Amino acid sequence: MxxxxxxxxxxxxxxxxxxxxxxxxxxxxxxxxxxxxxxxxxxxxxxxxxxxxxxxxxxxxxxxxxxxxxxxxxxxxxxxxxxxxxxxxxxxxxxxxxxxxxxxxxxxxxxxxxxxxxxxxxxxxxxxxxxxxxxxxxxxxxxGLPSYIDTYKASIHVPDLGEVTYSVAYSGGFYALVDARELGFQLNMDEEQALSRTAYAIVEAIQAERGFSHYTLGDVGPLPFLHFMGPVEHVADGYYRSRSATYVHPGVICRSTTGTGTSARLALMNYEGSIRPGDRLETISLRETGFIGEFTSVEQAGDYQVVKNSITGKGxxxxxxxxxxxxxxxxxxxxxxxxxxxxxxxxxxxxxxxxxxxxxxxx
Structure with a gap:
C-alpha cells in the first residue's frame, strides 16, 4: 500500500x-x-x-x-x-x-x-x-519593514488611461502609489474588477519603462504591487483614516488593505510631512476591514528617509x-x-x- x-x-x-x-x-x-x-x-x-x-x-x-x-x-x-x-x-x-x-x-x-x-x-x-x-x-x-519613498510623483503614459501620476515606496516590496480619485474610483466593492484591470495596466506600463533597486538589497525584481489611496481623513489628534485597495497580481485585489501597503502609505505621508512619529493611519478596505499602521520613528539612510512602523490587526x-x-x-x-x-x-x-x-x- x-x-x-x-x-x-x-x-x-x-x-x-x-x-x-x-x-x-x-x-x-x-x-x-x-x-x-x-x-x-x-x-x-x-x-x-x-x-x-x-x-x-x-x-x-x-x-x-x-x-x-x-x-x-x-x-x-x-x-x-x-x-x-x-x-x-x-x-x-x-x-x-x-x-x-x-x-x-x-x-x-x-x-x-x-x-x-x-x-x-x-x-x-x-x-x-x-x-x-x-x-x-x-x-x-x-x-512593518523599514519603508521609504523611492520615487515621488512621477508620470507615465498608460494605454487607455492617459497620463498617470504615481509614487513608488518600498515596504517589503516595491509599491506604486496612486490617487484613487484621480483615476475615478471611490474604492467601493462594485469597483473591484475595474480596480484590478486599472492596476494591471499601470503596473505593466511601469515595468516596461523602468526597474527599481533597494538601497541595500539591490535588485529585488520588477515592481509587483499597486496601492490605491483614498482621501485621508483626520479623525483625531495623531489619528488618520483612509480607504485603500491593494493590487498584488493580475485579477487579485487583496481583501485587506495589506500591512505592507499600509507601511507604504506611512512612508509617503512622512515624505510629504503630514505625519509625525507616534501618529497612526487606519486603512479601510473595499470590504470595510482595516489595519492600523503606526509611524514609530524615522532615520536617514543615504538619500532616503526610512520610516519604522508597526501594523496592528486581528487574525x-x-x-x-x-x-x-x-x-x-x-x-x-x-x-x-x-x-x-x-x-x-x-x-x-x-x-x-x-x-x-x-x-x-x-x-
Missing amino acids: KPELSIQLMDTHAGGDVSRIVTGGIDLLPGDTVRAQMEYLRDDADGLRRLLLEEPYGIPEMSVDLLVPATDPRAAAGYIIMEVMGYPIYSGSNTICTATAVLESGIVEKREGRQHFMLESPAGLVNIEATVRDGVVEAITCE YVIARSDIVVNCDDPMVECGSLHHILSSRHRHNLSTPGNADVLPSGND
Whole structure:
C-alpha cells in the first residue's frame, strides 16, 4: 500500500485575506536560516506553493505560510510566506495570521493581557505583541519593514488611461502609489474588477519603462504591487483614516488593505510631512476591514528617509484540516513536491512531541 501523504493546515484570515498556515506534514528543509529555507522551497520545491494555491485545493487569492523551526534562538518559530506571485520576504497580514496560529496551536502559550514574542521571517526577526482577553487573541501588532519613498510623483503614459501620476515606496516590496480619485474610483466593492484591470495596466506600463533597486538589497525584481489611496481623513489628534485597495497580481485585489501597503502609505505621508512619529493611519478596505499602521520613528539612510512602523490587526481561525495529497490525481503535480512530503511521520509543529523544535517565545 502507498503511504497516505497529508498536510496539516490551520486556515486563518486577517482583514479578509486568507492565510493557510501549514502546521505539519512537511519534512525539515535544508538551510541554516529561514531565508535560505525559503530559497530552497522557491528553487527546488515550489510544488507546495502551487498545490495549496491552485485547484483543486486552493485559489490564487489565498496565501500560504509554512511554519518551520526558527534558526535564531530568540524566535518562537519561523515562517515562510508563499503567494501567487512567489515568495515575499515579508507580509503584514501573513505575519498577523501566523502569530495568531502559533498562539492558537500552543507553540506560544497564551497569556491574558499583552505578551511579547518573536517570529523569524525570511526578512529576519519580527517583534510581536499579542493582546489576549478571556483566552481570545484580540489583536496582533507586528513590526512593518523599514519603508521609504523611492520615487515621488512621477508620470507615465498608460494605454487607455492617459497620463498617470504615481509614487513608488518600498515596504517589503516595491509599491506604486496612486490617487484613487484621480483615476475615478471611490474604492467601493462594485469597483473591484475595474480596480484590478486599472492596476494591471499601470503596473505593466511601469515595468516596461523602468526597474527599481533597494538601497541595500539591490535588485529585488520588477515592481509587483499597486496601492490605491483614498482621501485621508483626520479623525483625531495623531489619528488618520483612509480607504485603500491593494493590487498584488493580475485579477487579485487583496481583501485587506495589506500591512505592507499600509507601511507604504506611512512612508509617503512622512515624505510629504503630514505625519509625525507616534501618529497612526487606519486603512479601510473595499470590504470595510482595516489595519492600523503606526509611524514609530524615522532615520536617514543615504538619500532616503526610512520610516519604522508597526501594523496592528486581528487574525481569525476559520478551519483546521488535513489535506490529502493524491499524486495519482491528474490535477495534482507532485514532481516538485513529493520529496518534502513527510510519509514517515506527521511532523506537526504544534504537538508536544516537538516542543524542543519550537520552544516557547514568551517573555
